[in-house]
Amino acid sequence: MDKYTSRRLSEIKNDFERGVFQVVYDSRKQRWHRSFALMVLIVKHVSRGLLFSWPLYLLALAAYSIPDTSILLVLFLLLPAMYVSWAILSRGVREDYENLVHGYLLRTGYIGRIIFHGKV
Numbered sequence: 001m002d003k004y005t006s007r008r009l010s011e012i013k014n015d016f017e018r019g020v021f022q023v024v025y026d027s028r029k030q031r032w033h034r035s036f037a038l039m040v041l042i043v044k045h046v047s048r049g050l051l052f053s054w055p056l057y058l059l060a061l062a063a064y065s066i067p068d069t070s071i072l073l074v075l076f077l078l079l080p081a082m083y084v085s086w087a088i089l090s091r092g093v094r095e096d097y098e099n100l101v102h103g104y105l106l107r108t109g110y111i112g113r114i115i116f117h118g119k120v
Contacts, residue, residue: 038097
């Protein structure tokens with residue numbers, strides 16, 4: 001463990017340390033940091049998802065550009081693309097939040113560690 005990461009609450013066995021951790025964890029500053037970290041994770045995964053699933057959206061756009069195209073055809077192609085993106089994004093954000101944010105005290109440089117998975 002380096003000097004920039006904290007231990008999880010579940011790793012702390014001393015009652016006094018657990019109490020201090022809980023007070024700091026529940027502070028307004030830490031709640032704001034966790035909310036901001038969640039927004040960063042959402043932006044990170046949405047941008048990554050757009051990079052990987054753009055062909056699915058391109059299919060729906062191509063169907064829309066065909067003259068006399070039924071809206072059902074566009075929806076038929078767009079809805080699976082949106083579902084695939086949502087499924088991948090929501091799972092990725094949830095896993096990253098659990099592994100990198102939830103239960104930790106966020107310290108200086110946490111945004112870089114969140115974006116690059118602790119490799120900063």
